[in-house]
Amino acid sequence: PQEQPIHVLDKGFVRLVEFMGGDSGVVDAARVSYGGKSKGEDQDRKLIAYLLKHAHMTPFEHSLFKFHVSCPIFVARQWFRHRFAAYNEISFRYTEVKNDFYIPASWRAQDFKNKQGSVTTATLDHAALTARFEAQIQSALSVYREMIAAGVAREMARMVLPVNLYTEFYWTINARSFMNFIGLRADTHAQWEIQQYAEALAMVFA
Numbered sequence: 001p002q003e004q005p006i007h008v009l010d011k012g013f014v015r016l017v018e019f020m021g022g023d024s025g026v027v028d029a030a031r032v033s034y035g036g037k038s039k040g041e042d043q044d045r046k047l048i049a050y051l052l053k054h055a056h057m058t059p060f061e062h063s064l065f066k067f068h069v070s071c072p073i074f075v076a077r078q079w080f081r082h083r084f085a086a087y088n089e090i091s092f093r094y095t096e097v098k099n100d101f102y103i104p105a106s107w108r109a110q111d112f113k114n115k116q117g118s119v120t121t122a123t124l125d126h127a128a129l130t131a132r133f134e135a136q137i138q139s140a141l142s143v144y145r146e147m148i149a150a151g152v153a154r155e156m157a158r159m160v161l162p163v164n165l166y167t168e169f170y171w172t173i174n175a176r177s178f179m180n181f182i183g184l185r186a187d188t189h190a191q192w193e194i195q196q197y198a199e200a201l202a203m204v205f206a
Contacts, residue, residue: 005068006200009193011100011166012070014200021063023048026175030059060176067171067201072102074163075194078185084177089169093155097144100166101137103130108192117189137162178205 005013027044030051031037038044051059071079080087107129108118140160147157173181182205184190185198 003204006203008071008196008200010103010105012072012075012102012197013068014070014197014204015068016065016204017068017170018066019064020066021175023063025062025064026051026059029062030056057176057179060179061174063175065173065175065178065204067173067204068168069171069197070166070168071197072164072193073167075191075197076167076169077163078191078194079171079197082173082177082181084180085171085173087169087171090167092158092161093153096148096154097141097158097161097165099141101141101162102164102166102193103134104193114189118192137164175205 003016005015007013023044024038027038027047030047051057069076069079076089106120106126107124109121109124111117111119140162143160144157147160148154178201182198182202185194186202188195190198
């Protein structure tokens with residue numbers, strides 16, 4: 001369908017490129033086990049609701065979504081842990097990096113109850129932290145550009161760049177795995193940044 005992108009974070013987006021199979025792909029796959037056929041949209045809806053309620057999930061593997069995604073590299077590394085999908089990512093071996101870096105609107109403190117989590121706080125000097133952060137990004141970008149100008153290969157010059165650099169990839173995933181992704185990444189235990197992408201994707205899925 002090539003839908004308009006949904007903007008996420010400061011510079012990212014998700015865009016539905018193609019949708020294959022749809023509801024009919026799910027119900028046809030479910031009914032083939034007993035040689036049945038569709039009895040109309042209302043019955044198809046009831047069947048899908050039944051499959052979900054009773055966790056009969058394999059028919060949902062016959063409905064596919066293809067997305068174009070732009071997100072920071074550290075978000076992509078969490079994303080790519082969802083292996084039941086197909087990925088094709090932009091390569092900074094072939095293309096030069098642009099000045100596309102994620103700058104958080106505010107900083108979170110370490111959550112000491114949950115060692116892998118963070119909490120909002122008013123005790124941090126957000127302005128000072130952001131200024132220092134942006135200076136570090138520009139320093140890394142300057143060194144990167146100097147290396148490229150000096151003749152260093154892109155595949156090596158990229159090593160100086162931080163993981164808040166935006167990357168892009170195509171992501172094709174079936175509805176079953178998609179529901180699993182949303183369930184895990186739209187949850188409050190997930191990192192806030194990837195939660196924003198999961199919530200945007202959940203709107204498309206709905």
